[in-house]
Amino acid sequence: MIEVFSYHSPIGYLNVEIKDNHISKVSFSETPLNNDSDSSLKERIFLQLDEYFDGDRQQFELPLAPEGTEFQKNVWEKLEKIPYDSTTMYLDLAISLGDKKKIRAVGGANSKNPIAVIIPCHRVIGANNKLIGYAGGLWRKKWLLEHELKHNPIKRTLF
Template identity: 60%
Template sequence: MEVAYLQTSIGLAKFEGDEKGLASIKVLDGNKPNGITPEVLVEAVSQFQEYFEGKRQYFDLKLNPSGTDFQKNVWKLLQEIPYGKTVSYLELSKKLGDPKAIRAVASANGKNPLWIVVPCHRVIGSNGDLVGYAGGLHRKKWLLEHESPVKQTTLF
């Protein structure tokens, strides 16, 4: 498994992947360690940088996350949430065909290994509140404001 890093405005992105695809992207606190980006991760790092520069709304990367079939189904649904839009956990549960699966959907959402590329930050509470985010609610807020079609002082 190859590793690369990118310093972003909201933390250090750590990429892990190989020729089979991108396995994980995590956000960390700290500064970028010195090192060369492995060839297999150059495109992922480049697309991520474009996202933070406001030049990219969609990712076109080969993904290879590890998870259960249910988790992978939830992550696939997350990728269907358009840039600049949000959905609730209840809406995702209904799309999976089981409105009672909210907790399972929330759990799968929280285990998403592909920060931003699989946009779990676009999932909010049914009442519109920012709820649960492994990267911290301050990052979720930043990401939603970054993607908002209406630029204003703050959304939340």
């Protein structure tokens, strides 16, 4: 069974697709989908997204099932390990996968991440700390990175 619904975030709608009680897609949209679903997973997703956008959640604890090649899934698993309020470069991801020559393949897999925000592909930047490539638009990538920086509990306690 497939369920689809939208979550209204501060940076637009997030359209969510659930297959077999796992999140298979989260994508940005300008228009919402029908929100007739009343699954308990939907409630957990909304709660955790609310907490994230309120600055109270740094890591999601949701069942994910992104569809892609084994290489893409390996890249997406690496993305999930990038700490909140941190970034990494495409080259560093390629090296962590064992071959710096795979930098373009890593970029391609990152751009095909089907679960935006929850799998934090926004935390991958280009060389020289440049914001490049984000399916949701660079303004959203910038917003997400600034949001995480603003809500870093360690940095908040320093001020």
